Amino acid sequence: MQALRTVDARLDLEFTQAIGSLEGMGVPTAKIPFANAGAAQAPAKQKIMIEYIYAGERKALLEQASNIAKAKLRSVAGQGSSSFLLMPTQPDQHVEDDLFRAAVARRLGGTVQVKEAPAMLCSLVSRQGRCGQALDPEGIHLNQCKCGGHVSRRHDRVVRWLAAWLQDGRVDSDVLVEQVAPSDACPDGRLDLTFDDAGRRIWIDVAIVAVQSANPAAALARAKKDGIAAREAELDKRRRYAGLATPFVVEALGRPGTCARGIIGQYAKEDESGSSADAAAAWQSLSAIVQADSARTELRACGWNPADWAEAALEVL
Ligand SMILES: [Zn+2]
Numbered sequence: 001m002q003a004l005r006t007v008d009a010r011l012d013l014e015f016t017q018a019i020g021s022l023e024g025m026g027v028p029t030a031k032i033p034f035a036n037a038g039a040a041q042a043p044a045k046q047k048i049m050i051e052y053i054y055a056g057e058r059k060a061l062l063e064q065a066s067n068i069a070k071a072k073l074r075s076v077a078g079q080g081s082s083s084f085l086l087m088p089t090q091p092d093q094h095v096e097d098d099l100f101r102a103a104v105a106r107r108l109g110g111t112v113q114v115k116e117a118p119a120m121l122c123s124l125v126s127r128q129g130r131c132g133q134a135l136d137p138e139g140i141h142l143n144q145c146k147c148g149g150h151v152s153r154r155h156d157r158v159v160r161w162l163a164a165w166l167q168d169g170r171v172d173s174d175v176l177v178e179q180v181a182p183s184d185a186c187p188d189g190r191l192d193l194t195f196d197d198a199g200r201r202i203w204i205d206v207a208i209v210a211v212q213s214a215n216p217a218a219a220l221a222r223a224k225k226d227g228i229a230a231r232e233a234e235l236d237k238r239r240r241y242a243g244l245a246t247p248f249v250v251e252a253l254g255r256p257g258t259c260a261r262g263i264i265g266q267y268a269k270e271d272e273s274g275s276s277a278d279a280a281a282a283w284q285s286l287s288a289i290v291q292a293d294s295a296r297t298e299l300r301a302c303g304w305n306p307a308d309w310a311e312a313a314l315e316v317l
Contacts, residue, residue: 068138069109070223071211072253076107078226079261080283081254084291092161092285095292098309102295107253110316111137112295115303123303124148135301142301143210143252150300151208154252154293159192159206161289162248162263165282170267171195191245203245204263208290209233210252230257252294254287 005012019035029035062070076082084103088094095103102112114120114135122131124147131147145151159177167175173196192206211229213219222228230249234257237247249257256264268279304312 066138067216067219067223068140068212071213071219071229072109072138074222074226075211075229075251075253075255078251078255080256080280080287081251082107082287083280083284084287086284088284088288090281090285093281093288095288095295098299098306098312099292099295102299102309102312102314103291105314105316106291106295106298108316110314111139112298112302112304113313113315115308115312122147122301124150124297124301131301138212139210139298140212140214142298143212145301148300150293150297154290154297155206155208157289157293158208158248158250158286161285162204162206163193165285166193166195166267170269171197173197191241192248203241204248205237205241205245206248207233207237208250208252227251227255227257230255230260233257234259250286250290252290254291256283256286 005015015034019029019032022032022035023029062073065073084093084095084100086093105112115123120135122133122135122141122145124131124145126147126149131145133141133145135141143151163175163177175193175195177193191203194201194203196202209229209232211222213222213229218232230251233249234247237245237249246259246263247257248260248263250260251257264279264282268276268282271277299309299312302312
């Protein structure tokens, strides 16, 4: 760590700033691990005690947290939910720096600060002009705002990625995207993609859902158990399409729904070590797309344009 800091001035500065901000919050310097250059390494057996303390702190934090905060903490976990943090090995896994910064803050429970604070108003723009609705600190509005089509663009990117992924030697037929004509089987409308698999027609409908809910009963249910928001969306899609479509749901903070996990697991290519490497790569791409797009929307809603994204202030609690 010290060696890295000596060769990378920017990294060193970031560490110095992080130490300063932790000290500003009242954390004793001795308790900031990377502030103690040259300090003796703790013996390994202390690790167990430290993990025990962290587990206790997590429990204590959870007890005080609001239901929405608890649900968010559940939603940042789950298969592949954090894989946008890994080193990209494919172009679609790349997250540009400014979006990466905002996505990490978001993952830590933080937010982007509104550029023209203190007015907490949504800056997304539609044909009717600027949205102007209040931005709540939980991000409920952000995930629902239809201005500028950001939420549907995130959905469409995932659809296009999934279609390309399936088409890349994972299914034999053409994968048709969007605007699938309503049929007797699905009178209710458009499904995101469809293909043939061993003579059987498969329909997939994609949704990216937020765990944050203004409805107290929904917020409580999502606080108590992992993946409830994804599960609700899966059930809703199954009902709407009379069980004919397979829902592919990912929670906006990262956690994938059971059906999405099933689809990736089923179509991932197998190599000599099994199919897990291909599935892991798929989750990394999906995580990068969802987190980068969510960060982009949040930055824009908070009034930051691409030219000043690097200056966007982040707030991590
Ligand atoms: Zn808005």
